[in-house]
Amino acid sequence: MKKTMFLALILSAVFFCAATVLAAELPNKIVIGNPEALSGSQAKAGEQAVGGIKATIKWVNTVHGGVKVGGKKIPLDYKFYDCESKREAVTSLLERLITVDKVNFIMAPYSSSLTLAGAPVAEKYGILYMDHGGASDKIFTQGFRYIVQTIGPGTRYHTGTLDMLKKKDPAAKRLALAYKDDEFARSVMEGTEAHAKKLGYEIVFKRTYPPTVNDLTPLLSDMKASRPDIVLGGGHLADGQLLTQQMADLGIQTKALSILAAVTLPAFQNALKGKADGVMGPSHWEYGVTFSKEKALKAKQTWVGPSQDEFVKLFKEAIGMDLRPEYHAAEAAAAVLSLVLAVEKANSLDSDKVRAAMGDLKFTSFYGGWAIDKTGMQVGHDMIDAQWQNGKLVIVWPEAAATSALQYPKPAFK
Amino acid sequence: MILEQLAGNLFQGVVLGTVYGMATMGLSLIFGVLKVVNVGHGAFIMVGAFTSFAVFEYLGLSPVFAIPVAFGIGMALGMIFYYSSIRRLLKGPELASLLATFSFGVILEEGVKFLFTSDFRGFNWDLGKIDMGFTVLPYAKVAACLGSVIIAVLLYLWFNKTRAGMAMRSVVEDGVGARVCGVNVDWEYALSFSLGIGLTVASGVLLTMFVSVGINPYMGGEYTLKAFVVAVLGGLASPYGAFFGGLVFGLLENGSYTLFAQIPGLEPFAMTRFFSFLILLLILLLRPTGLLKAK
Numbered sequence: 001m002k003k004t005m006f007l008a009l010i011l012s013a014v015f016f017c018a019a020t021v022l023a024a025e026l027p028n029k030i031v032i033g034n035p036e037a038l039s040g041s042q043a044k045a046g047e048q049a050v051g052g053i054k055a056t057i058k059w060v061n062t063v064h065g066g067v068k069v070g071g072k073k074i075p076l077d078y079k080f081y082d083c084e085s086k087r088e089a090v091t092s093l094l095e096r097l098i099t100v101d102k103v104n105f106i107m108a109p110y111s112s113s114l115t116l117a118g119a120p121v122a123e124k125y126g127i128l129y130m131d132h133g134g135a136s137d138k139i140f141t142q143g144f145r146y147i148v149q150t151i152g153p154g155t156r157y158h159t160g161t162l163d164m165l166k167k168k169d170p171a172a173k174r175l176a177l178a179y180k181d182d183e184f185a186r187s188v189m190e191g192t193e194a195h196a197k198k199l200g201y202e203i204v205f206k207r208t209y210p211p212t213v214n215d216l217t218p219l220l221s222d223m224k225a226s227r228p229d230i231v232l233g234g235g236h237l238a239d240g241q242l243l244t245q246q247m248a249d250l251g252i253q254t255k256a257l258s259i260l261a262a263v264t265l266p267a268f269q270n271a272l273k274g275k276a277d278g279v280m281g282p283s284h285w286e287y288g289v290t291f292s293k294e295k296a297l298k299a300k301q302t303w304v305g306p307s308q309d310e311f312v313k314l315f316k317e318a319i320g321m322d323l324r325p326e327y328h329a330a331e332a333a334a335a336v337l338s339l340v341l342a343v344e345k346a347n348s349l350d351s352d353k354v355r356a357a358m359g360d361l362k363f364t365s366f367y368g369g370w371a372i373d374k375t376g377m378q379v380g381h382d383m384i385d386a387q388w389q390n391g392k393l394v395i396v397w398p399e400a401a402a403t404s405a406l407q408y409p410k411p412a413f414k
Numbered sequence: 415m416i417l418e419q420l421a422g423n424l425f426q427g428v429v430l431g432t433v434y435g436m437a438t439m440g441l442s443l444i445f446g447v448l449k450v451v452n453v454g455h456g457a458f459i460m461v462g463a464f465t466s467f468a469v470f471e472y473l474g475l476s477p478v479f480a481i482p483v484a485f486g487i488g489m490a491l492g493m494i495f496y497y498s499s500i501r502r503l504l505k506g507p508e509l510a511s512l513l514a515t516f517s518f519g520v521i522l523e524e525g526v527k528f529l530f531t532s533d534f535r536g537f538n539w540d541l542g543k544i545d546m547g548f549t550v551l552p553y554a555k556v557a558a559c560l561g562s563v564i565i566a567v568l569l570y571l572w573f574n575k576t577r578a579g580m581a582m583r584s585v586v587e588d589g590v591g592a593r594v595c596g597v598n599v600d601w602e603y604a605l606s607f608s609l610g611i612g613l614t615v616a617s618g619v620l621l622t623m624f625v626s627v628g629i630n631p632y633m634g635g636e637y638t639l640k641a642f643v644v645a646v647l648g649g650l651a652s653p654y655g656a657f658f659g660g661l662v663f664g665l666l667e668n669g670s671y672t673l674f675a676q677i678p679g680l681e682p683f684a685m686t687r688f689f690s691f692l693i694l695l696l697i698l699l700l701r702p703t704g705l706l707k708a709k
Contacts, residue, residue, distance in 0.1 A: 043532035218671035241627035271536025
């Protein structure tokens with residue numbers, strides 16, 4: 001009897017010591033580091049991402065009560081620097097965040113090339129690297145173990161667009177691809193071309209243009225001669241604006257025009273006004289999508305995070321401006337939510353354990369579904385297609401999420 | 415079909431080339447008179463682009479009205495930067511003025527970002543277009559081209575027909591001799607620096623008449639690179655050479671596209687750059703002073 005009691009006492013002491021040690025090891029805050037693009041070519045998206053991250057951290061700390069680890073609720077903190085949209089700055093800032101600021105996890109900067117630039121550093125230190133804005137599939141073919149994607153893979157950007165156009169007009173077969181020569185657009189067009197061929201489209205034109213282009217006239221004159229029914233192209237906002245304006249300048253009229261990562265941003269329509277009407281583009285998220293806690297619970301899905309309207313309110317507070325968040329903000333927010341769920345599931349701040357917990361994590365938030373494959377690539381999130389119609393951006397695909405019917409053929413440039 | 419495309423692209427190249435030329439004249443003027451390389455050149459073009467945007471969007475006026483406004487802003491900025499730093503650095507190592515102009519660029523970029531945010535802006539100045547059969551040309555581009563030519567002619571007349579212009583030329587020819595003849599060399603330096611910046615900022619307006627989208631605080635980098643190529647093509651110290659260099663560069667860029675597009679497996683847009691820089695290298699080897707000598 002005495003022996004049993006003694007053993008129980010020893011075990012209790014061991015458990016108490018272990019719990020005390022774990023509690024002592026737990027920091028009083030969990031710090032997310034982020035070398036974000038706040039100046040340079042990706043500044044606009046980077047600013048949105050920072051706003052989205054700040055808004056979500058506020059929700060986690062105030063509504064969610066912090067991140068539950070080792071029986072404690074620990075608040076999130078955020079340390080970010082401006083990487084100036086430069087790859088070399090990403091690597092040096094990551095070193096600083098990991099070795100000097102001692103952050104617990106890393107949020108990658110916006111864009112595929114910047115995300116890719118930082119991945120080897122995160123890998124070297126074995127720290128979880130949350131990819132919120134790097135869509136290129138190439139990121140996930142390098143064997144990196146610590147990168148986890150929230151934005152959807154590039155190769156799937158235009159698959160919905162092509163499905164929609166095929167359904168609308170099976171006779172329109174002549175497809176032109178004119179896109180930016182960068183990691184992201186190449187990845188998107190690789191998937192687009194494969195899907196287009198599967199659907200029976202004829203690729204009548206396929207050309208890239210340099211990332212820092214300021215006149216597309218020669219390429220567009222060339223494309224005009226190929227008489228396409230549908231044009232899919234772009235890369236980012238600046239060249240997307242340029243492509244649309246110069247197509248209008250040269251009087252290139254097609255049945256459909258879909259441009260990457262530009263069309264859904266208000267700046268696209270602000271600059272082009274009537275010329276934007278009828279132009280469409282794929283997006284990860286737009287204000288108005290109908291994901292809700294009620295729907296998720298009804299479908300027996302795990303729901304986390306604020307509602308869409310709560311997020312918009314938190315975002316506006318975070319940036320101090322009356323500006324509606326764009327998908328760059330929403331995907332960064334969803335990346336933070338996935339991290340919170342994974343830390344709670346792993347009950348640890350160890351990157352290896354959190355990464356393992358992410359492997360079979362599935363949830364829904366205001367951003368939509370979230371799940372990854374073995375490489376860390378996002379497979380649980382579906383894209384939407386949006387189109388400008390009479391100065392308003394409406395969702396036209398998928399049919400279940402559409403707020404308006406597709407305007408087809410595209411009206412002439414005004 | 416190919417000949418039609420080639421003719422169209424060459425024609426568009428000439429129109430674009432005049433704007434490139436205009437956008438480089440300020441760089442060449444400053445280097446010709448002060449021997450200062452303005453590496454912040456593109457940021458001054460960006461200021462002009464935002465001036466055009468502000469005049470069109472906030473005042474509801476045609477970008478044409480933004481040209482004198484931008485020129486005035488550029489002259490004022492030039493005077494401020496000259497008297498605050500360039501004047502003190504003229505006798506220092508070349509690197510000092512190089513870093514100073516780089517700093518001007520960064521200050522302007524961040525200043526404009528503070529005022530306008532980093533949004534990519536633009537405006538829709540649609541005057542209609544003319545279909546020439548082999549290409550379509552918007553009247554806004556015609557206006558940009560004519561504006562560039564008129565400004566280049568005015569600069570020529572100012573240099574050759576006015577006392578102030580001749581005084582500036584005398585400083586380029588022989589600074590000491592000009593001083594002996596009573597020319598206020600320090601004032602000529604200040605004037606040429608601010609005139610160069612004024613021309614550069616005004617060229618930003620013309621560029622927005624050519625392409626009225628993509629206006630953002632960091633848009634200048636690409637124009638800086640092109641301006642250096644154009645300036646070297648035309649003769650780094652010659653504003654007229656720069657204008658001529660712009661025309662050549664526009665033709666090379668647009669014309670070579672059609673030719674490279676005929677070769678299977680090549681990305682013609684990437685090759686136009688290769689070709690332009692190859693020609694630049696050849697000119698540097700065969701005629702290091704550029705196509706036109708400093709004047």
